[in-house]
Amino acid sequence: MADQHFAPQRATRREWIGLFVLSIACLVYSMDLSVLFLAIPAIVRDLDPSPSELLWINDIYGFMVAGFLVTMGTLGDRVGRRRVLLIGAFAFALASAFAAAAQTSGQLIVARAFLGIAGATIAPSTLSLVVNLFQDESERNRAIGIWGTAFALGGLVGPLLGGLLLQYFHWGAVFLINIPIMLALLCVAPFLLPEYRNADGGRLDLTSVLLSLTTVLPIIYGLKHMAAYGYAPDQLVAIVAGLVIGAVFIRRQKRLEHPLIDLALFRIPAFTASLLVNLAGVFFVFGVFLFQNLYLQLVLDLSPLKAALWSIPSALVFTLMSLQAWRVTKRLGPVRTVLAGLVVNALGTTVMALAAYHQNLYAILFASMLVGLGFVPVILTTTGLIVGTAPPERAGSASAISETSAEFGGALGVAVLGSLGTVVYRLMMQNADLSGLDATTAETVTATLAGAVDTAKRVSPSVQPEWLLDARAAFGLGFAACCLVASVTLILLALLARHIFARAKIDETALAGHG
Numbered sequence: 001m002a003d004q005h006f007a008p009q010r011a012t013r014r015e016w017i018g019l020f021v022l023s024i025a026c027l028v029y030s031m032d033l034s035v036l037f038l039a040i041p042a043i044v045r046d047l048d049p050s051p052s053e054l055l056w057i058n059d060i061y062g063f064m065v066a067g068f069l070v071t072m073g074t075l076g077d078r079v080g081r082r083r084v085l086l087i088g089a090f091a092f093a094l095a096s097a098f099a100a101a102a103q104t105s106g107q108l109i110v111a112r113a114f115l116g117i118a119g120a121t122i123a124p125s126t127l128s129l130v131v132n133l134f135q136d137e138s139e140r141n142r143a144i145g146i147w148g149t150a151f152a153l154g155g156l157v158g159p160l161l162g163g164l165l166l167q168y169f170h171w172g173a174v175f176l177i178n179i180p181i182m183l184a185l186l187c188v189a190p191f192l193l194p195e196y197r198n199a200d201g202g203r204l205d206l207t208s209v210l211l212s213l214t215t216v217l218p219i220i221y222g223l224k225h226m227a228a229y230g231y232a233p234d235q236l237v238a239i240v241a242g243l244v245i246g247a248v249f250i251r252r253q254k255r256l257e258h259p260l261i262d263l264a265l266f267r268i269p270a271f272t273a274s275l276l277v278n279l280a281g282v283f284f285v286f287g288v289f290l291f292q293n294l295y296l297q298l299v300l301d302l303s304p305l306k307a308a309l310w311s312i313p314s315a316l317v318f319t320l321m322s323l324q325a326w327r328v329t330k331r332l333g334p335v336r337t338v339l340a341g342l343v344v345n346a347l348g349t350t351v352m353a354l355a356a357y358h359q360n361l362y363a364i365l366f367a368s369m370l371v372g373l374g375f376v377p378v379i380l381t382t383t384g385l386i387v388g389t390a391p392p393e394r395a396g397s398a399s400a401i402s403e404t405s406a407e408f409g410g411a412l413g414v415a416v417l418g419s420l421g422t423v424v425y426r427l428m429m430q431n432a433d434l435s436g437l438d439a440t441t442a443e444t445v446t447a448t449l450a451g452a453v454d455t456a457k458r459v460s461p462s463v464q465p466e467w468l469l470d471a472r473a474a475f476g477l478g479f480a481a482c483c484l485v486a487s488v489t490l491i492l493l494a495l496l497a498r499h500i501f502a503r504a505k506i507d508e509t510a511l512a513g514h515g
Helices: 013-034 036-047 051-079 081-100 105-119 122-133 137-168 178-192 206-229 233-255 263-267 269-299 304-310 312-332 334-358 361-389 392-429 439-447 449-459 466-503
Strands: none
Touching: 013 081, 013 105, 013 122, 013 137, 013 178, 036 051, 036 105, 036 137, 051 081, 051 105, 051 122, 051 206, 051 392, 081 105, 081 122, 081 178, 081 392, 105 122, 122 137, 122 361, 122 392, 137 312, 137 361, 206 233, 206 392, 233 263, 263 269, 263 392, 269 304, 269 334, 269 361, 269 392, 269 449, 269 466, 304 312, 312 334, 312 361, 334 361, 334 466, 361 392, 392 439, 392 466, 439 449, 449 466
């Protein structure tokens, strides 16, 4: 019998308006990851949190999002993606009101935790609903680009909007702004968004949910705190505990008829290759841009405000490329887009290495824009491949796996590349002349560049000591080393991805059998 090919249904105005509604939800979710930073001084004055409480106020939202992504994505497949999104939006609005009204640090921590749990419904539900709304592959790629743009805009707009609100209102206003947006979503989503659920999904295994949480949370906690504070036994214990529980989680999934994560997804070569590329892309971008932010302030001696302003061009490239990446994918096809993007990304990190070594501000900004040009098409195309190669009834679970891998990639990139840069810095500082400093001060200088800069301001406020120049050069060399590692790994990853995609028989211009 001859194969019958049916043209996928084209999206109407209703689907595009529905995408706009989903994008607004994503923008709010992304804003809440960054908007709090500017409010911290006001919160400290008002609530007087301890250092530990302040740490949890900052971190708990991201931890809860990472921990609940898989559960919420799978729950959407089982009970309905639109239903989970609406429940999450309602809970997000309530938690925002609770956070704005918090009278103690403990109340704010609890409110931020609930915000994270509610926020975990948004990314997988919205992405899987995009798959339902847009059946044509070209339209779906464009829609995923707009979906990704909402996240990029959230990170860009969050601090600006937060600063504006804090100029005139109480710090709780940064949370209250979420409420009308989520209420609007609750009003219009039932009329614009389709419902989808897998009728054969079975019951949610609560033991798997618990194992999932106790796998993800300790690992994310350990990696993020390791990146921020260096190696410590409790962080290593947390990571090892998470890995051990993860092994138990995987064994349980193999035995269940209706697992929380269908491990069969990882037997789809295109799914696994796309996930690997996605994770690696986030790994290097997060690590490199962490270094870039520190470099602008500590090496080039820019104020935080000036560093943020100089970072705007690369942020705009990320945002514009998110909107236009679908054109690249449509012209080149998903495989060529991913491979070319990895090469451009590697070129960007190579230029960044040279710029960091020579301490050239303009070259660093140019390199960061090159990285954005390569990274955005890669991350959006692999996201499309991840949800496009998974069976439709598992799109929510696939979306959640994609988002969780990005969380792991970001945390791991910051921790690993940060550690590599620190090792290079300390090795180079062994040759610095610190004869005029006592042992304790010298140890501070050789530990981190931030310590060296603070020490220089204290012991020699009028004249820049020679060892500070050595410290800045050492940090630049560590940054350059991390960028070169990224360049080599990205090229190797492109070769590996090309091999896997070829074996998976993914067509160069379309997803075979999908879309």
